[in-house]
Amino acid sequence: MIVGNEVKRRGQWTNAADTITLDETQRHRRRMAMVTDGGIAFLLDLSEATLLRDGDAILFDDGQIIEVKAKPEPLYEVRGRDTAHLVALAWQIGNRHLSAQVFADRLLIRRDKVLREMLEGLGASVSEVEAAFDPEGGAYDESARHGHHHDGAGR
Incomplete structure (x- = not known):
């Protein structure tokens, strides 16, 4: 099975092979079997629970990149x-x-x-x-500490 074990934040990746569309609750994960919008089955296996934000990407162990879309x-x-x-x-x-x-x-x-x-x-x-829905992450949000910022569109 393909494994997704790294998250690339919005703007840190290009050329997605597919997308996965998830609501906010589904985007907060560490380890879970998932299927992309195009039907690619994979195991998400991150070192810690992570909030995947709209525009982030999951890097697979085979080099493919899958874009995360907020449902x-x-x-x-x-x-x-x-x-x-x-x-x-x-x-x-x-x-x-x-x-x-x-x-x-x-x-x-x-x-x-x-x-x-x-x-x-x-x-x-x-x-x-x-x-x-892409709520504020708070003081302990990993993406906030690594340069996540809102793009200003409507904010």
């Missing part, structure tokens, strides 16, 4: 009245230890009815969207 999933888009309000809303989400993707003008979070009611009660505008 759209059901999310809430959260908007505030202004920047200060959005920051306060982000604090409320973070205070509950929930994952959030942060943009300059909005947040993306997983759908949760109770959280939606709380945010709307705080004056947020909350709408349902289907989008790729």
Whole structure:
């Protein structure tokens, strides 16, 4: 079986042989049998659990590179009245230890009815969207320590 044992971060690779499309939960792995979008079966075997981000790649032991794509999933888009309000809303989400993707003008979070009611009660505008979810990794996120940064598209 082909083994994927190295992650190349976005911008550190070229010429993918195939893609694998996974939601955010599926992209946080260490060891697992997987199948690419084109049908290549492989074993992901990393030294530690890693969050694979959209645009990263998995390097196979045979030299092939497989691009990781983030699968759209059901999310809430959260908007505030202004920047200060959005920051306060982000604090409320973070205070509950929930994952959030942060943009300059909005947040993306997983759908949760109770959280939606709380945010709307705080004056947020909350709408349902289907989008790729690539939340902030936090202080212990390996990709953050190795130069991961958002490309600014919409952020």
